[in-house]
Amino acid sequence: MTAGDPYTTRLAPEVHAYVQPDGGWCINNAGFISDGGSTLLVDTAATLRRADALREAVQAAGVPLPRTVVNTHHHGDHTYGNSVFRPEATVIGHDACRAEVLAAGRQLHLMWPQTDFGDVSITPPDLTYSERLTVHVGGTEVRLIHPGVAHTIGDTVVHLPGQRIVFTGDLVFQGGTPFIPMGSLSGSLRALRMLRGLGAETVVPGHGPVTDPSAFDATERYLRFVAAAAEEGRADGLSPLETARRTDLGAFAELRESERLVANLHRAYAELDGLPEGSPLDPVLIFGDMAQMNGGVPVACHA
Numbered sequence: 001m002t003a004g005d006p007y008t009t010r011l012a013p014e015v016h017a018y019v020q021p022d023g024g025w026c027i028n029n030a031g032f033i034s035d036g037g038s039t040l041l042v043d044t045a046a047t048l049r050r051a052d053a054l055r056e057a058v059q060a061a062g063v064p065l066p067r068t069v070v071n072t073h074h075h076g077d078h079t080y081g082n083s084v085f086r087p088e089a090t091v092i093g094h095d096a097c098r099a100e101v102l103a104a105g106r107q108l109h110l111m112w113p114q115t116d117f118g119d120v121s122i123t124p125p126d127l128t129y130s131e132r133l134t135v136h137v138g139g140t141e142v143r144l145i146h147p148g149v150a151h152t153i154g155d156t157v158v159h160l161p162g163q164r165i166v167f168t169g170d171l172v173f174q175g176g177t178p179f180i181p182m183g184s185l186s187g188s189l190r191a192l193r194m195l196r197g198l199g200a201e202t203v204v205p206g207h208g209p210v211t212d213p214s215a216f217d218a219t220e221r222y223l224r225f226v227a228a229a230a231e232e233g234r235a236d237g238l239s240p241l242e243t244a245r246r247t248d249l250g251a252f253a254e255l256r257e258s259e260r261l262v263a264n265l266h267r268a269y270a271e272l273d274g275l276p277e278g279s280p281l282d283p284v285l286i287f288g289d290m291a292q293m294n295g296g297v298p299v300a301c302h303a
């Protein structure tokens with residue numbers, strides 16, 4: 001195994017995290033809960049090749065293939081592999097997650113046409129919920145919680161209260177820059193307060209290594225930094241790109257995908273302008289501005 005290979009780590013007797021280094025663009029985490037008789041999978045992967053590897057990792061752990069797949073949100077790196085686990089598994093997600101999967105379609109193909117995603121069959125959740133849903137995997141209680149608009153409009157937090165474990169989806173990027181243009185800055189701050197209240201000791205982020213609740217504080221510090229930069233830049237009559245270019249990231253420059261600052265500023269500006277949380281923003285403009293932050297080079301999918 002090389003440093004960049006996915007790996008499975010056991011968090012509790014019936015709980016595993018599946019981590020895909022380095023957690024950059026399109027390189028997400030997953031996880032699974034199993035009592036040896038039934039299995040629930042949290043998220044899939046961005047390509048059919050990676051989803052097949054995830055399937056093999058579940059089998060290598062000596063547990064059955066999942067009867068249930070939970071999507072933490074609609075982005076393709078978390079949902080493109082859903083079809084690999086169908087028709088045996090029921091796919092669960094928030095109401096808005098289903099709608100967004102269908103609306104997005106093969107969005108990653110359009111953004112990164114050079115990436116070999118495989119012959120992806122878009123597979124939205126076929127069981128949805130609005131606020132909370134509890135699933136039992138043997139004796140393990142799995143609570144699905146919609147935190148409100150945060151990373152997207154249809155996020156799901158997967159909380160295992162008995163094991164004090166939480167799968168956050170992309171509410172947390174451990175070692176990477178948060179990404180909120182499809183959701184809400186203020187909503188993300190509310191979601192972090194909710195996550196703290198769960199009392200989890202082990203945190204499985206959407207991207208990056210397994211961590212602990214200190215990740216919530218680190219994420220909040222960055223989001224408040226973005227909010228302050230947006231207020232100052234907007235007051236000076238600057239565009240999000242102009243504000244991003246003049247902003248000193250300081251310690252946050254160490255995070256992967258620092259170009260996401262300008263995308264996050266677009267969302268912060270929208271909220272300062274009074275637009276509702278989760279209001280659609282122009283993805284062409286946002287990804288174009290991120291390319292400008294990268295010296296004219298578009299962001300690269302690492303899958």
